[in-house]
Amino acid sequence: MRPLQQSEQSVTSVLIWDLPLRLFHWAMVLVVCVAAVTGYLFEDWWLDVHVWAGYALTALLLFRLIWGFVGSYYSRFNSFPLSIGGVRTHLFDLLRGRSDPKEGHTPVGAWMIVLLLTTLIGLVVSGFVVWGGQENNGPLASVISYGVGKGVEDVHEIFANILMGLIGVHLAGVLVETVIFKHDLIRAMLTGEKQVVPSGKSTAGLKHSVIGIVLFTVIAFGLTYWINSASRANEVAALDQIYKQACGECHMAYHPSLRTQSAWDQLMQGLEDHYGEDASLSDEVAQTVRTYLKDNNALNFDTEAAHKIGRINTPSLRITDTRFWQKKHDDFKDADFRHPAVGSKINCIACHKDAETGRFDDASIKLPKGIKYD
Ligand code: HEC
Ligand code: HEC
Structure with a gap:
């Protein structure tokens, strides 16, 4: 038995992840599953389901990007520990079998999120281009030519493959943290709470839940409006x-x-x-x-x-x-x-x-x- 460290005595449950962030996270899991299954496994005529997943993903990403500036402390990008020195220390710690509980993201975890978000942005942007160009559909149909859409299809697939790889690494990381270091990250992403020595930095609370849900609703309506009004331009003439x-x-x-x-x-x-x-x-x-x-x-x-x-x-x-x-x-x-x-x-x-x-x-x-x- 190792002696109790002084800090462990004051460990309590702190709300780290605000509700909108958690809803975003799990909605993302669902939508990415739908998009991946319809994109990789199903016949082409499931494309409309795939595209709906892509639209939902777009709304979620827009929300996350804005939330990175207006969300509660640990949702904000400027709280991400992205310094290279921090990453190095964290990696050395991991190799030595140590990973101290962190209130927010670990340095490696924070970089993972940056990579995931960047890849997802590439994925939806290229998706809109393929949908508009190759399939002559969606809000970009009138601006993107067939040739461009066709060319970008490969880019879209590369982003999708990168995303699958990143998700694999992300899951492996969560597994290591949960099983080896006993940090219950999954529970934290469900309840928002972590057992830590409170630093007083977290600002998550009811206010953020309300703002987040209003913000997401506005984004969803705005995006739907844009998609509908821009897509209407592609209606076709009846046969003579x-x-x-x-x-x-x-x-x-x-x-x-x-x-x-x-x-x-x-x-x-x-x-x-x-x-x-x-x-x-x-x-x-x-x-x-x-x-x-x-x-x-x-x-x-x-x-x-x-x-x-x-x-x-x-x-x-x-x-x-x-x-x-x-x-x-x-x-x-x-x-x-x-x-x-x-x-x-x-x-x-x-x-x-x-x-x-x-x-x-x-x-x-x-x-x-x-x-x-x-
Ligand atoms: C018995 C049903 C059937 C008939 C009849 C048929 N098709 Fe198809 N067609 C399909 C199916 C199923 C696919 C999807 C194949 C795939 O994606 O692998 C397809 C795919 C296509 C595609 C490619 C669509 C895309 O975006 O990938 C075109 C274009 C097409 N058909 C044109 C035609 C034309 C023109 C005719 C008539 C001369 C025709 N088809 C007759 C069933 C049919
Ligand atoms: C009197 C009946 C008849 C009329 C009217 C007719 N077609 Fe056809 N068409 C046929 C037949 C029969 C075939 C061959 C069908 C087959 O091979 O199964 C055919 C085949 C075709 C094909 C080739 C389809 C393929 O296999 O890819 C085209 C294109 C076509 N017709 C266009 C036209 C156009 C354009 C007109 C109007 C100017 C027209 N047809 C009027 C009977 C007709």
């Missing part, structure tokens, strides 16, 4: 009615962005023998259709489908002969396309509820009952 009547008789009317103008011209020239059918039109209608197809052809659209399918010409003029189309649909068997609810692979709208808009959003993929996809 004359075109829809003329070309939607035997199969769904394809969005003009699925082919280039030269492919459409070629197709329009061969309507008398259109895949074995006579699809010819009166001169007047043909002229309207030609103009409409030209104005909205793939080169005038910035969607993924326009880039990956529309701009790729095939000798057969078929959408379904492009490599991207085949790659995206190679998990289906012929029998799936022959299913009564689909009929044929050219019936895009059976599975893509937004096919007529040319968007082909992941979130709009709804497979008819009875079709399996794995």
Whole structure:
């Protein structure tokens, strides 16, 4: 038995982590789990859930950044022990098997939080760019081009991988502190309280709970407002009615962005023998259709489908002969396309509820009952 040190006699329970900080922490755990599972494991059509998690994460991060200046003492960034000397001492202590209980963060713990927050910021910012550029969705859709969004996708994935690594280290650190040094950090993050010799620095209290909850509510509303108003700019025009009547008789009317103008011209020239059918039109209608197809052809659209399918010409003029189309649909068997609810692979709208808009959003993929996809 080691003799009681003098300080241990005055150890009491002190409220260190204010309520908003704890709510932030556990909300973050939940949201990051949802984002990670939908991002790494699920099919693309879970993307809208992934994006909602990203929006929630954005609100949480904005809150945390502001809270770092207006929260209670130990939530504020200027209370973080970030000096290199402190980190060195702390690491040497750890190696010697010592870790004194700290009221706030340990130096290594504080750096961990800085790294986690920085990575999360990179993750949500790159997420907005990919969502806006590659998927042509969300508040940045009208400002980010497809190419930029596509390029940033790799950056987004790198941030995600870094985050997974950091979370691993963070959990290992908490485990070491809890199991080896018997500092119950998890309980502290639940109740906010730690058993320490009070230094009198902590200012956490009811006032902060109220301010924090009001602040988060304001951020959540503000962000929702921005996302809704900025996203409204990407609404799409309905298909031209004359075109829809003329070309939607035997199969769904394809969005003009699925082919280039030269492919459409070629197709329009061969309507008398259109895949074995006579699809010819009166001169007047043909002229309207030609103009409409030209104005909205793939080169005038910035969607993924326009880039990956529309701009790729095939000798057969078929959408379904492009490599991207085949790659995206190679998990289906012929029998799936022959299913009564689909009929044929050219019936895009059976599975893509937004096919007529040319968007082909992941979130709009709804497979008819009875079709399996794995
Ligand atoms: C009389 C019926 C008919 C009309 C009208 C018609 N098509 Fe078709 N279309 C077909 C058939 C049949 C196919 C081949 C279907 C298949 O292979 O399963 C086809 C295929 C296509 C394809 C290739 C789809 C693929 O496999 O990727 C395109 C593009 C297309 N049509 C565009 C048009 C356009 C544009 C118009 C209007 C000018 C039009 N079609 C009008 C019958 C028609
Ligand atoms: C039987 C259902 C089905 C039919 C019919 C179908 N698709 Fe798809 N399509 C899917 C599924 C499922 C995916 C998702 C594949 C993946 O992400 O791995 C997909 C993916 C896509 C994508 C990529 C979306 C993205 O953001 O990753 C495009 C573009 C697309 N389809 C276009 C078409 C077009 C054009 C047609 C019609 C010529 C069509 N599809 C017909 C089921 C279908």
